[in-house]
Amino acid sequence: MASHAPAASLPRARLNPVPMLLSAPALLLFIGLLLVPLALTAILSFSVYDSAMGVGEGHTIANYIAVLTDDYYHEIFTRTLLMSLAVTLFSVLLGVPEAIILSRMRSPWRAIFLVVILAPLLISVVVRTLGWAILMGNEGLINTALLGVGLIDSPLRLLYTMTGVTIALTHVLIPFMIISIWASLQKLDDSVENAGLSLGASRATVLRRVVLPQIMPGILSGGIIVFALAASAFATPAILGGRRLKVVATAAYDEFTGTLNWPLGAAIAVLLLVGMLVVILGSNRIIERRYAQVFEA
Amino acid sequence: MQKNGWLGLTFHTLFILFILAPLVVVVAVSFTSLGYISLPVDGLSLRWFEAILEQRQFIDAFLMSSWLAFVAASVAVVFAVPAALALARYRFPGRGALMAFFLSPLMIPHVVLGIAFLRFFNLAGLSGSFGWLSLTHVIVVFPYALRLTLASVIGLQRDAELAALSLGASPATVFRRIVLPLIVPGVAGGWMLAFIQSFDEVTMTIFVATPGTTTLPVAMYSYISQSIDPLVASLSTVLIVATLIVMFVMDRLVGLDRVLVGKG
Numbered sequence: 082m083a084s085h086a087p088a089a090s091l092p093r094a095r096l097n098p099v100p101m102l103l104s105a106p107a108l109l110l111f112i113g114l115l116l117v118p119l120a121l122t123a124i125l126s127f128s129v130y131d132s133a134m135g136v137g138e139g140h141t142i143a144n145y146i147a148v149l150t151d152d153y154y155h156e157i158f159t160r161t162l163l164m165s166l167a168v169t170l171f172s173v174l175l176g177v178p179e180a181i182i183l184s185r186m187r188s189p190w191r192a193i194f195l196v197v198i199l200a201p202l203l204i205s206v207v208v209r210t211l212g213w214a215i216l217m218g219n220e221g222l223i224n225t226a227l228l229g230v231g232l233i234d235s236p237l238r239l240l241y242t243m244t245g246v247t248i249a250l251t252h253v254l255i256p257f258m259i260i261s262i263w264a265s266l267q268k269l270d271d272s273v274e275n276a277g278l279s280l281g282a283s284r285a286t287v288l289r290r291v292v293l294p295q296i297m298p299g300i301l302s303g304g305i306i307v308f309a310l311a312a313s314a315f316a317t318p319a320i321l322g323g324r325r326l327k328v329v330a331t332a333a334y335d336e337f338t339g340t341l342n343w344p345l346g347a348a349i350a351v352l353l354l355v356g357m358l359v360v361i362l363g364s365n366r367i368i369e370r371r372y373a374q375v376f377e378a
Numbered sequence: 379m380q381k382n383g384w385l386g387l388t389f390h391t392l393f394i395l396f397i398l399a400p401l402v403v404v405v406a407v408s409f410t411s412l413g414y415i416s417l418p419v420d421g422l423s424l425r426w427f428e429a430i431l432e433q434r435q436f437i438d439a440f441l442m443s444s445w446l447a448f449v450a451a452s453v454a455v456v457f458a459v460p461a462a463l464a465l466a467r468y469r470f471p472g473r474g475a476l477m478a479f480f481l482s483p484l485m486i487p488h489v490v491l492g493i494a495f496l497r498f499f500n501l502a503g504l505s506g507s508f509g510w511l512s513l514t515h516v517i518v519v520f521p522y523a524l525r526l527t528l529a530s531v532i533g534l535q536r537d538a539e540l541a542a543l544s545l546g547a548s549p550a551t552v553f554r555r556i557v558l559p560l561i562v563p564g565v566a567g568g569w570m571l572a573f574i575q576s577f578d579e580v581t582m583t584i585f586v587a588t589p590g591t592t593t594l595p596v597a598m599y600s601y602i603s604q605s606i607d608p609l610v611a612s613l614s615t616v617l618i619v620a621t622l623i624v625m626f627v628m629d630r631l632v633g634l635d636r637v638l639v640g641k642g
Contacts, residue, residue, distance in 0.1 A: 103464035104476060107457040107520070111479060115517050118494035119486075125497050179393045182386045192635070194390075196625075198397055199638040204621050205578040207598045208614040212400025214606055215407055215415055222403060222417075252400065260639055313487030315581040316595075320602055330489040330581070337493060337585065350493045354486060361485060 126347035135343055144348035154332070154349070161328040164247055164318070165311035171251040172307045173300060176258035181292065183259075184266045195263070202256045210317045213249035214240065217321070241323040250317050254310050258303040265299030298372045305364050309357055329353050401618060408612035415606060426612035436613060439597035443577050446508070446593060450515035451523065451572035455565055457516070458523040463557075465524075466531040481521045491518065492585030499586060506588040514586060518579055519572035526571060526637065530564020531557075567632035570624060 126144055131137030148154045183194055201209060216222050217239035224236040239245035269292065277287040315330040322328065327335065329349060336346030382390070410416050411423030430436060464470075465477055483491065495514045504510045534557070542552045580595035587596045594617075601610055628637055 097468060097470060100464035100468035100470045100473075103460040107461040107480060108476065110457060110513070110516065111520075114498075114513055115483065115494075118498035119490075121497045121501060122490070122494040175393060175396075178386070178389055182382050182390045185382050185386070194394065196634055196638070197394060200621075200625060201397060201401065202638065203574050203578075203625060204401065204618055205580070205595050205598075205614075207580055207595050207602065208404060208617055209400055211598075211602055211606065211610060211614055212402075212404045214602070215403050215611070216400060218415070249400075252396065255397075263639060309485070309487075313489060315489050315584075316599060320599070330487065333489055333493060334584070337496065343497070347493060347497070350487075350490045354490045357485070357487060 122347050123351055125344055126351045128344045128347075130342050130344045135341060144344045145352070147345060148348050148352060157327050157329060157332045158352075160243065160326070161312055161330075164243060164250070164328065165308050167247045168250045168254060168311040169304050169308045171247070172255045172258040173304060175251070176255050176262060176303065177293075177296075177300060180259050180262035180266060180296075181288075183263070184269075195259075198259055199256045201253075206253055206316050207320075209253055210249055210320045213245070213252065213317075214320060217245050217249075240321060241326065243322070243326060246318050246321045246326070249321050250311055250314055253314075253317055254307045257306045257310065258300075261303030261306065262296055262299040265296045269295055298368060301364070301368045301372075305361055305368075309361055312357060312360075313353060404611050404614045405618060407608055408615040410608050412608075415608060415611070426608040427616070429609050430613055430616070433609065435592075435597055436594065439592050439594040442591060443594040446512055446515060446591075447573045447576035449512040450519055450576040451569045453512065453516045454520045454523040454572045455527070455569045458520060458527045458568065459561075459565060462524055462527040462531050466528055480524055483518050484521045488518070488579070488581035489585075492582040495582065496585040505586070506590055508591055511583075511586055511591050514582065515576045515579065518582060519575045522575050523565075523568040523572040526564050526568030526632075527561065529636075530561040530567075533564075534560055563632050567628060567637050570628050570631070571637055574621070574624065 125136065127140045127142065128144075129137035129139045129141050130144065179198070183191060183198075186194065214221075218224070219236040219238075219240070221240070223239065224233075227233045228236065239248070274287055274291055277291045278284070282290070313330055314328070315334065318326070318328045319331045319334070322331070330353070333346045333349040333353065336342050336349060406417055407415055408426055409418040409422045409424070411418065411421055411425060461480060465473065465480075491514070499505045499507075499510065538556050538560075539552050542556055543549070547555070577593075578595060579593075580599055583593050584596050584599065587593055592600075598610055598613065625634060628634055
């Protein structure tokens with residue numbers, strides 16, 4: 082997909098004003114409406130909270146100390162971390178086999194099922210979460226079916242539990258895992274697999290020794306995306322977790338709309354953002370170093 | 379190519395069931411004739427679809443979301459096309475950083491964006507303004523518009539442009555008569571993806587939407603937090619069908635795999 086013009090013919094003047102002018106409108110918009118608001122939020126997180134005024138005078142790190150030392154917030158951050166790890170794990174366990182199965186399907190089916198799996202990405206997360214809320218209630222379809230078959234004696238508690246949130250969030254985010262693995266499966270050379278088979282390796286060995294190592298970068302980068310999106314998920318944990326089971330995003334929202342402690346809410350948001358960037362950039366770097374040869378290929 | 383065994387096909391069937399179950403159940407429930415969440419076992423009814431029309435709040439929110447998504451996607455594309463040309467065709471200092479900056483809204487949690495925009499609006503006294511709300515949506519959907527536009531600019535052969543230039547066409551004419559027509563499918567795909575992302579956005583919008591600028595996902599979220607009844611199911615069904623129609627158009631226009639998997 083490289084440009085057909087040879088690289089040497091690309092304009093390479095150091096101070097060419099044309100690209101600057103072309104990207105200036107978007108750049109100004111991003112500075113004014115992304116960088117400035119984010120900086121204001123960072124400043125807000127160091128502001129003094131005044132229960133009468135909301136935001137008081139002066140600067141302090143009390144908001145960070147409050148979040149970092151309070152067991153209440155520890156619980157919320159730990160819950161978010163465990164939930165994100167669980168969602169990432171399930172996305173790998175379900176996504177890897179499904180992507181491989183998909184890649185082995187015949188022509189029309191392959192494209193059809195790929196669309197079926199990816200299309201939910203375009204449907205509002207509120208709608209998808211509503212579907213799970215309907216399925217998971219005490220008189221919901223899952224419990225009615227399981228009770229009817231006689232697998233369980235009393236309804237499973239899914240709504241307002243982390244189990245339910247994890248299941249639904251896995252459903253919401255697994256398309257990203259499939260996309261990522263799919264991209265690395267496309268680069269796979271069938272003849273290597275066939276060589277392994279013809280040399281007497283079993284299908285399981287070929288999968289383990291030939292296919293999996295090659296799609297590992299796809300699995301890992303998919304894992305990062307799913308983890309990051311799970312850690313910042315709002316609507317699904319808010320609807321299915323209820324008022325009690327807060328995660329970081331819903332806790333920050335409650336600080337802004339419920340208790341109105343904006344500086345504290347801003348501190349939570351900054352911690353979430355920093356944590357996310359550390360995870361994304363850190364693991365990206367590790368993956369790139371570990372799999373440099375795969376990325377360059 | 380290896381074939382799938384029965385184990386693989388069983389797994390695949392269960393997986394597809396898992397993917398479709400919540401959507402199918404929403405659609406099924408919306409045809410119930412009863413007053414609460416239930417499957418339409420004794421006959422299909424359209425009463426909950428008629429009920430939508432009596433809920434002024436949802437109609438208003440739908441119109442608000444559509445208009446907002448239209449404005450945000452259009453503005454995003456207008457900004458994205460020149461930026462994509464700069465990023466795809468020139469090597470300049472800071473190019474990589476600029477690209478990362480333009481794609482950064484994908485990496486920033488929407489709840490953080492919501493808080494940042496709320497604080498910004500609060501200090502600048504901009505709350506409740508439709509124009510400024512749509513600009514926040516431009517930021518959120520810009521990476522989608524940029525990526526698809528970028529893919530189509532990179533894929534462009536330059537022969538025709540060079541020919542036109544050598545025949546004396548001005549750069550503006552070359553852009554209008556040659557480049558733009560060639561990248562229109564990519565730009566249109568980017569516009570549609572941006573439209574959908576803006577229409578569906580809930581986490582950021584919930585911070586900055588005011589009673590006068592409530593979008594449909596925000597209205598539905600607020601409604602669902604209070605109670606779940608067949609009304610939101612029928613509303614969701616309308617949304618699912620609308621999304622399927624948009625997907626069909628997008629597939630004809632640019633190819634759905636290109637939009638979804640993101641490979642130019």
